[in-house]
Amino acid sequence: MDREDQLYPPIKTLLERQGYTVKGEVGAVDVMARRGEEPAVIVELKLRFSLALFHQAIARLAVTDLVYIAVPRPGGRGARRTLKDNLALCRRLGLGLITVLPDNRCEVHCDPGPYAPRKSKQKQQRLLREFDRLRGDPNAGGATRHGIVTAYRQDALRCATYLVEYGASKGAVVAKAAEVPKATQLMAKNHYGWFERVGLGVYQITDAGRQGLKDWAESDAQTG
Structure with missing residues (x-):
């Protein structure tokens, strides 16, 4: 499909099969449907997902709670992720989502209505652990020149710093001295390729590790 008006016939057919009277381009609305005294249904048509489409659909919520967006079914690489992400956004905003397939069949992925997302305790705990492990505030709200500083990266930097100063050492010694x-x-x-085992439980730093310390020196200085 390369024109928005090609979306109209399958959307109209879908709604008419449910007993609605359907009209296109009513005022600023792409599609409007009515069934008796029930609240009107509005469908906004676009060829692809966009921020403008969501802005438009949200504005229609001032008219009715039954607002859908309709787009051609995404195809190609990343299509599944695109659909999943935009479906989640529709649910968050209380919008319905319809996709139109190449054969003009329609698939209703969600209907308009309030949405209360389930909280993931596992993800919450993982994030809290990372917060507690992260020393200082090394990222200052964004990535450093070499990327995001994680708690794991900070631990690796502390181990590498110890090995540079004291040479090859047992892991248990590094753990205690570096507080890792x-x-x-x-x-x-x-x-990261920073360490090399040179004996039973004994490690030394590699050239890559020395370079890593130079690259991340600024971030490491902020770990406290």
């Missing part, structure tokens, strides 16, 4: 309880596990996994 999981230092041995962190250096063994070697996610």
Whole structure:
């Protein structure tokens, strides 16, 4: 579909099958439908999801609570994620969502209405743990020049700093001196390529680790 008016016939058919009388371009509204004395249904048509489309649909909520947006079914790479994200936004805003398939069939993904999202206790706890582990405020509301400083990154920096100063050391020693309880596990996994095992439980810093300390020096200085 390359024109918005091509969306109108399948949307009209969908609503008429439910007993609505449907008219297009009523005032500033793309599609309006009525069924007896029930509240009017409004559908805004667009060829793709956009912020302007959501602004337009939200404005229609001043007229009726039954507002849908309708777009062609997204295709191509990332289509599933696009649909999922915009469906979540529609639910948050109390809007309905309809997609039109290439064969003119319509799929109603959600109807308008209040939405109370379920809280994820697992995600909440994970975020709280990261907050508690993060030393200081190294990101200052945004990414550093080399990326986001995570608590894991800070632990790696503290281990690397210790090894630069004291040389190859046992993981247990690094854990205590650098105040990184999981230092041995962190250096063994070697996610950043900063550490090298040179003996049983003994690690030293690599050239990549030395470069990492230089790259992240500014962020590390803020860890407190």
